[in-house]
Amino acid sequence: xEPLLAxxxxxxxxxxxxxxxxxxxxxxxxxxxxxxxxxxxxxxxxIKVLSGAIVRDAGSIRIEGNEAHLDSPADxxxxxxxxxxxxxxxxxxxxxxxxILLGTEPVVGRSPFIDRKGMDEKASAALGLLGEEIDxxxxxxHLSVAKQQMVEIAKAxxxxxxxxxxxxxxxxxxxxxxxxxxxxxxxxxxxxxxxIYISHRLEEIFEVGxxxxxxxxxxxxHACGINEIDRRGLIRKMVGRELENEYPRAVxxxxxxxxxxxxxxxxxxxxxxxxxxxxxVLGLAGLVGAGRSELARLVFGADRRTGGRIFLDGKEIAPExxxxxxxxxxxxxxxxxxxxxxxxxxxxxENISLSSLRAMLTGPFIDRRKxxxxxxxxxxxxxxxAPDTGVIVENLSGGNRQKVVLxxxxxxxxxxxxxDEPTAGIDVGVxxxxxxxxxxxxxxxxxxxxxxxxxxxxxxxxxxVAVMCEGELTxxxxxxxxxxxxVMTYAHKNRR
Numbered sequence: 373x374e375p376l377l378a379x380x381x382x383x384x385x386x387x388x389x390x391x392x393x394x395x396x397x398x399x400x401x402x403x404x405x406x407x408x409x410x411x412x413x414x415x416x417x418x419i420k421v422l423s424g425a426i427v428r429d430a431g432s433i434r435i436e437g438n439e440a441h442l443d444s445p446a447d448x449x450x451x452x453x454x455x456x457x458x459x460x461x462x463x464x465x466x467x468x469x470x471x472i473l474l475g476t477e478p479v480v481g482r483s484p485f486i487d488r489k490g491m492d493e494k495a496s497a498a499l500g501l502l503g504e505e506i507d508x509x510x511x512x513x514h515l516s517v518a519k520q521q522m523v524e525i526a527k528a529x530x531x532x533x534x535x536x537x538x539x540x541x542x543x544x545x546x547x548x549x550x551x552x553x554x555x556x557x558x559x560x561x562x563x564x565x566x567x568i569y570i571s572h573r574l575e576e577i578f579e580v581g582x583x584x585x586x587x588x589x590x591x592x593x594h595a596c597g598i599n600e601i602d603r604r605g606l607i608r609k610m611v612g613r614e615l616e617n618e619y620p621r622a623v624x625x626x627x628x629x630x631x632x633x634x635x636x637x638x639x640x641x642x643x644x645x646x647x648x649x650x651x652x653v654l655g656l657a658g659l660v661g662a663g664r665s666e667l668a669r670l671v672f673g674a675d676r677r678t679g680g681r682i683f684l685d686g687k688e689i690a691p692e693x694x695x696x697x698x699x700x701x702x703x704x705x706x707x708x709x710x711x712x713x714x715x716x717x718x719x720x721x722e723n724i725s726l727s728s729l730r731a732m733l734t735g736p737f738i739d740r741r742k743x744x745x746x747x748x749x750x751x752x753x754x755x756x757x758a759p760d761t762g763v764i765v766e767n768l769s770g771g772n773r774q775k776v777v778l779x780x781x782x783x784x785x786x787x788x789x790x791x792d793e794p795t796a797g798i799d800v801g802v803x804x805x806x807x808x809x810x811x812x813x814x815x816x817x818x819x820x821x822x823x824x825x826x827x828x829x830x831x832x833x834x835x836x837v838a839v840m841c842e843g844e845l846t847x848x849x850x851x852x853x854x855x856x857x858x859v860m861t862y863a864h865k866n867r868r
Contacts (some may be wrong), residue, residue, distance in 0.1 A: 454528030464513030525821020771802030
């Protein structure tokens with residue numbers, strides 16, 4: 373049967389980089405073909421070629437057997453190709469209807485005036501295909517992330533999309549919202565839409581995919597039915613080597629107390645008591661909105677405390693700002709590294725030195741040689757993939773950006789490091805590197821707290837897991853004894 377989409381021998385070059393090296397990819401109508409690979413494997417570049425955002429240097433693209441000329445996003449839209457990026461392309465100030473029909477607004481008769489009633493009806497019809505009832509006159513900026521994603525999909529459907537590419541669609545979603553998205557995907561399949569699904573969460577690949585295509589270093593590696601490969605085999609294809617233990621956990625003797633919080637409270641957190649020991653990786657679990665990130669921000673001085681005490685190495689501290697927390701030896705790798713963890717237009721070197729500029733001074737001036745030496749040493753140590761430390765962070769992959777954030781905190785000589793969703797949007801190979809680094813920090817006596825929505829990750833790398841629900845600490849379980857069922861029981865403990 374003629375495939376809905378056939379991309380053959382796709383080549384894309386950038387100065388000094390071969391981003392795509394003769395990649396083949398096919399997609400049938402009514403199937404989900406999962407596109408996987410490490411950060412920098414070429415997945416996003418291939419999708420941008422398909423969407424017309426960038427023009428290929430060589431290769432052919434056929435839709436239902438017909439040659440497709442994709443020189444712009446408008447060309448792709450006319451051919452029924454839609455892309456939902458991880459960073460939504462919506463206008464927050466415009467209404468739901470205005471976003472869905474942006475550029476294709478119906479007009480009244482032959483007049484130049486927009487048919488507002490007709491626009492609302494068309495937008496409602498597109499949302500109805502997804503089983504969604506969203507007020508089409510509500511500003512998109514007022515919607516939850518999950519609802520905004522439905523608007524993005526409805527926008528594609530309103531353009532009679534036949535091919536839909538989804539890039540990390542579940543990254544901002546809760547477990548319930550993810551389950552709902554999968555229902556929508558199955559509904560689209562039933563309507564004959566071909567879906568390209570990109571995700572680093574391998575459990576999703578096996579749940580929603582029909583086929584899987586693997587890229588590595590810009591080249592096609594493997595394609596097969598999802599039932600023809602297991603998780604371990606897929607990881608091996610992605611990283612090009614065997615990962616004997618996907619979640620390495622350091623076996624360490626618990627050291628002395630390094631951090632203790634007593635009755636810590638805010639408007640989102642209630643009377644939390646918790647102790648962290650040297651050489652320990654302590655997990656912090658809970659549903660979205662349970663108060664995990666809010667607790668981290670309290671310890672880091674980013675949010676205002678309404679009560680409670682914090683002790684570091686037995687000494688009471690009261691950080692009223694991140695600056696004071698950093699000075700005390702506490703670091704926080706934020707969940708949104710692009711927005712809060714990095715200055716995207718600055719270089720690797722400048723980002724690494726950002727939280728320790730005082731140590732980089734010679735007199736009143738920054739010593740660029742000292743800054744470069746520290747940045748180069750940490751870049752080599754963490755294996756940041758870049759030709760030099762002058763590369764702008766915006767040009768790095770997600771995994772390498774996370775390494776830059778980690779390098780910055782290592783440069784401060786922090787005694788306690790809090791990782792908030794450290795592997796979100798990161799491929800399995802770099803995840804393994806991050807886990808190994810976390811273990812190394814624990815061996816060096818640094819106290820490590822890991823906040824994650826990925827339960828297998830927490831259970832795999834943490835020595836203990838503390839669970840929160842509705843701002844309260846509801847239980848602590850030993851990592852070797854913890855199960856997903858135990859953690860989820862504590863995570864729902866306060867819910868009615």
